Amino acid sequence: MSTPSITDIAVEAHGLVKRFGDNVAVDGVDLQVPRGAIYGLLGPNGAGKTTTVRLLTTLLRPDAGSATIDGIDVAREPTRVRARIGLTGQYAAVEERLTATENLQMIGRLYRLDATEVRTRAGELLERFDLVDAADRVVKGYSGGMRRRLDIAMSLIARPSVLFLDEPTTGLDPRSRLAMWELIEELETDGTTVLLTTQYLDEADRLAERIVVIDTGRVIAQGSSDELKDQIGGDRLSVTIARAENAGRAIEALRPLCRGGVDVDPVGDGRHLTASISAGDRVVPSAIRALDDAGVDVLDVEVRRPTLDDVFLTLTGKRADDNGEEAA
Amino acid sequence: MSLDDEPPAFGHRAAVGADPTSGPSPAPERAAAVADVATLDRPEPATGPIWVVRDSWVEATRHLRVVPRNPELLIFATIQPVMFVLLFVYVFGGAIEVPGFENYDQFLIPGIFAQSIVFGSAFTSVGIAEDMQKGYIDRLRSLPMSRSAVLIGRTVSDLVRNIITFLVMLVVAFAVGFRFEGTFVEALVATALLLAFSYALSWIQALIGLSVSSVEAANSAGFIWMFPFTFVSSAFVDPSQMPDWLEPIARNNPFTVATNAARALYNGLPVGTDAMVTLGWSVGITAVFAALSIRKFGSSTVA
Numbered sequence: 001m002s003t004p005s006i007t008d009i010a011v012e013a014h015g016l017v018k019r020f021g022d023n024v025a026v027d028g029v030d031l032q033v034p035r036g037a038i039y040g041l042l043g044p045n046g047a048g049k050t051t052t053v054r055l056l057t058t059l060l061r062p063d064a065g066s067a068t069i070d071g072i073d074v075a076r077e078p079t080r081v082r083a084r085i086g087l088t089g090q091y092a093a094v095e096e097r098l099t100a101t102e103n104l105q106m107i108g109r110l111y112r113l114d115a116t117e118v119r120t121r122a123g124e125l126l127e128r129f130d131l132v133d134a135a136d137r138v139v140k141g142y143s144g145g146m147r148r149r150l151d152i153a154m155s156l157i158a159r160p161s162v163l164f165l166d167e168p169t170t171g172l173d174p175r176s177r178l179a180m181w182e183l184i185e186e187l188e189t190d191g192t193t194v195l196l197t198t199q200y201l202d203e204a205d206r207l208a209e210r211i212v213v214i215d216t217g218r219v220i221a222q223g224s225s226d227e228l229k230d231q232i233g234g235d236r237l238s239v240t241i242a243r244a245e246n247a248g249r250a251i252e253a254l255r256p257l258c259r260g261g262v263d264v265d266p267v268g269d270g271r272h273l274t275a276s277i278s279a280g281d282r283v284v285p286s287a288i289r290a291l292d293d294a295g296v297d298v299l300d301v302e303v304r305r306p307t308l309d310d311v312f313l314t315l316t317g318k319r320a321d322d323n324g325e326e327a328a
Numbered sequence: 329m330s331l332d333d334e335p336p337a338f339g340h341r342a343a344v345g346a347d348p349t350s351g352p353s354p355a356p357e358r359a360a361a362v363a364d365v366a367t368l369d370r371p372e373p374a375t376g377p378i379w380v381v382r383d384s385w386v387e388a389t390r391h392l393r394v395v396p397r398n399p400e401l402l403i404f405a406t407i408q409p410v411m412f413v414l415l416f417v418y419v420f421g422g423a424i425e426v427p428g429f430e431n432y433d434q435f436l437i438p439g440i441f442a443q444s445i446v447f448g449s450a451f452t453s454v455g456i457a458e459d460m461q462k463g464y465i466d467r468l469r470s471l472p473m474s475r476s477a478v479l480i481g482r483t484v485s486d487l488v489r490n491i492i493t494f495l496v497m498l499v500v501a502f503a504v505g506f507r508f509e510g511t512f513v514e515a516l517v518a519t520a521l522l523l524a525f526s527y528a529l530s531w532i533q534a535l536i537g538l539s540v541s542s543v544e545a546a547n548s549a550g551f552i553w554m555f556p557f558t559f560v561s562s563a564f565v566d567p568s569q570m571p572d573w574l575e576p577i578a579r580n581n582p583f584t585v586a587t588n589a590a591r592a593l594y595n596g597l598p599v600g601t602d603a604m605v606t607l608g609w610s611v612g613i614t615a616v617f618a619a620l621s622i623r624k625f626g627s628s629t630v631a
Contacts, residue, residue, distance in 0.1 A: 057470050083373045083472040093467040097394040109386050110473040112373055138397070154467075 040208025387481025439563030456537030510596025
């Protein structure tokens with residue numbers, strides 16, 4: 001028997017592969033999440049984030065590779081793994097016809113907690129997730145934010161070692177989204193290891209201490225938000241020109257000022273250019289002069305710190321929220 | 329911008345613990361909290377028949393608790409069979425003659441009981457498809473509970489619902505003149521056989537619910553086959569009155585056997601082998617389709 005020592009690694013994956021027919025959804029994912037950390041799996045729709053989570057939570061059998069939770073092999077001892085994880089999927093999986101209390105107690109019993117523990121835990125979680133007033137109302141009348149809170153509370157009832165949150169704020173209004181972020185940040189102080197998936201860069205930036213960028217089923221980069229930003233180099237020069245047909249001339253004019261190439265924003269109308277620069281603000285006058293000399297009308301020139309969006313664009317050639325067909 | 333095969337090498341890759349100063353190792357105070365929140369030493373999740381029963385009961389109560397809260401659901405589920413009793417008795421009652429029965433009602437009503445109870449099994453496919461669509465099944469699949477309990481709980485709760493519907497139907501049947509002509513025990517056995525048959529069919533419905541991709545599809549797929557299944561039978565007319573090519577189909581339909589068994593027992597007539605054959609069908613269908621459904625339930629997942 002493999003009795004896991006109290007390891008520092010909560011989630012570990014080696015070369016995970018999952019195919020659906022000809023489509024390789026997950027193509028050799030390696031992952032290591034230390035205990036107590038919040039990790040973000042960032043990628044566009046169809047990148048393989050949800051499939052990765054389903055592989056780690058025993059909901060899918062991998063075609064190749066292996067994964068462990070607290071050192072327990074997901075494929076070999078799925079029931080032991082299930083006893084120590086909590087999963088909140090993309091859609092609030094709550095029983096609408098029951099009350100919040102009943103939902104919590106039911107899941108608690110299925111986690112095999114004893115009756116007293118179920119009652120205490122349900123009470124604690126209702127309190128903490130601000131659901132006390134609604135506790136005995138049928139969930140059907142809940143708002144989206146309340147459902148999500150209950151959903152996460154249900155995942156936490158057995159004090160999971162690892163909590164998986166698959167796109168926890170998808171479909172929430174901005175206010176609920178902010179509330180959800182605060183709630184997830186509090187989890188961290190509890191020592192629960194969290195692996196969350198998101199296609200929102202601001203979400204990953206704010207919540208995750210380490211971000212794993214995933215695209216077409218592969219991990220293409222990982223690091224802290226700052227590390228990722230440093231990786232693509234310095235500040236960003238972003239220029240908007242008046243007419244798209246001048247883009248070629250503008251790129252030529254700007255090239256001497258920049259590190260590396262100048263990119264045309266692939267989703268814009270061809271008038272937005274971005275480039276990595278190292279010289280900071282002093283580039284702006286030179287850029288305007290160069291563009292003017294080249295006969296390009298400029299609408300806007302801006303220098304900013306790179307966002308994760310820039311990181312994603314640099315790494316993949318597309319935006320993180322681009323739901324385009326090229327995802328496959 | 330090309331997408332390199334190799335991930336860009338960052339300062340510190342995920343080599344955790346290699347460099348405690350810059351790596352993402354947990355902060356000390358957080359690590360301290362780990363022990364009391366995320367308990368690492370957990371008992372083995374218990375398995376075995378007792379836990380299958382317990383988990384199934386938890387799942388069944390999820391569905392049954394809802395019944396008294398939404399009485400209208402039950403009322404509508406009951407209206408259809410009650411309507412059938414009334415329509416067939418008063419519309420066709422005078423026009424149809426069945427060899428061997430002086431009173432068509434005594435022939436017909438057991439058939440309607442059988443049909444309604446079988447129709448009740450369609451709840452199972454719709455309910456499971458709904459749980460699938462909402463992601464609830466995935467939540468249950470991620471729990472350390474018994475795998476088969478989700479489906480057992482569902483089918484058992486649908487059986488309970490079917491019993492309630494049956495009782496209402498029985499009252500209406502008595503109101504229009506139906507009587508148990510045999511002993512009370514025979515009537516009980518007849519009812520039990522019909523319920524066992526319906527329970528078996530709800531496992532077919534479970535497989536349908538797990539196989540379709542939407543609630544709407546479950547609704548049609550769950551219902552559509554029941555019409556030929558219950559009408560090409562002895563429920564409403566004697567198969568000898570059917571066209572030659574249809575008669576053998578009707579006679580060999582397991583639904584005919586179940587109907588004949590129940591009809592004989594309700595009317596105090598000799599039941600012959602029909603009771604045992606009905607029981608055989610019920611056990612056989614349950615065994616095969618429970619196995620298939622439970623396999624399907626866990627097919628994509630790990631064990």
